[in-house]
Amino acid sequence: MPADGQASSGYLVEAGDTRIMLDAGPGTALNLSRHLGDRPLGGVFISHLHTDHLLDLLPIGKMLLSRRLRGDLSTDRVEIDESVPRVPLLVPEGARAVLDRYAALFPVTTHPVLDRAFELAFEVSEYQPDEERRLGELSLRFASLRHIAANCGVRVETGGRSLVYTGDTGVTPALPELAQGADLLLSESTLRQTDTTGHGHLSSRDAAYAARDAGVGTLVLTHFASPDVAEHEWHRARAVEVFDGSVDIARIGQTHIIDPRKAS
Numbered sequence: 001m002p003a004d005g006q007a008s009s010g011y012l013v014e015a016g017d018t019r020i021m022l023d024a025g026p027g028t029a030l031n032l033s034r035h036l037g038d039r040p041l042g043g044v045f046i047s048h049l050h051t052d053h054l055l056d057l058l059p060i061g062k063m064l065l066s067r068r069l070r071g072d073l074s075t076d077r078v079e080i081d082e083s084v085p086r087v088p089l090l091v092p093e094g095a096r097a098v099l100d101r102y103a104a105l106f107p108v109t110t111h112p113v114l115d116r117a118f119e120l121a122f123e124v125s126e127y128q129p130d131e132e133r134r135l136g137e138l139s140l141r142f143a144s145l146r147h148i149a150a151n152c153g154v155r156v157e158t159g160g161r162s163l164v165y166t167g168d169t170g171v172t173p174a175l176p177e178l179a180q181g182a183d184l185l186l187s188e189s190t191l192r193q194t195d196t197t198g199h200g201h202l203s204s205r206d207a208a209y210a211a212r213d214a215g216v217g218t219l220v221l222t223h224f225a226s227p228d229v230a231e232h233e234w235h236r237a238r239a240v241e242v243f244d245g246s247v248d249i250a251r252i253g254q255t256h257i258i259d260p261r262k263a264s
Contacts, residue, residue, distance in 0.1 A: 003227040006252055007031055008052040011165065011186065011222075015158040018042040018136030021060075022154065022165050022186075029056040031252070033063060043088040043135035044122070047167025048151035049095055057089070058102060061117030068120060073111055080120060088135055089122035092150055096124050127152070143178040145169035147200035153178050160260045164216070168223065170200035171210075179214035183258045186250065187211070188223035189235050204235035208242035219243055222250035 007027025012035055013020050020043040021032065032041075041064065046054050064087055071078035091099070099118045108114040118124055127133060129144035129152055137159075142152040147168045155178055156163045164179040165186045171194060179185045187210065190201035202210075204221055211219040221235055232249045239247045248256070 016137045023053040024056045025052045026055045029059040046091045048149045061121040065121035086123040146172040175210045176214035182216045184218045185216040189221035204239040208239035218246040
């Protein structure tokens, strides 16, 4: 969850004119507003239904809805600008009903149109594991990983470049399978030791083993249990012991340029 001014899980992926968001945890709406400007958002992917990965969907939806509204709320003469498209929102099975209940918790009774973000701002679609979707210039493939809530990792590809994002997961052979040969693996690194509880989280060494087994180019660690920079560097050092590729730490506002790896 947010700590020391740092938002929770949320990552912006850009290829050409396409921008998509991977997860939307608390604090990410503000960060997104800094980077989006007047450019459209091409889609949002949600890995699983835990609040640290989706809580800001409602404020993001209201932000996007405001771009489609034309008229004056003071007179109730408000229309939807159909020339501004809804943003695809890819969510796990069963999520649509959850999101509708979420929006209903905070009604704007005098202007009910503002309560319809998940109808008017987003085009909500529930995906299945092993399914493939396309958002603009990006292709997405989902794979079920191991977490207490049903969680899918996602492989994002375009023009020979590939990124794999774990969401939350414990150790599972499905992760290196999804990440096979990827240019960049964005992996959770929550624990200091391998999870034995069945909840489903990785240590930095677990993430490094997955990166090594998958033959990825770069490993980026994220989703730490503490905002302490020294703790993050401890995790990075542990991963380096296992994985001989590039290992980095995800930081707020940091950009990773993904280039296809040259064959050796």
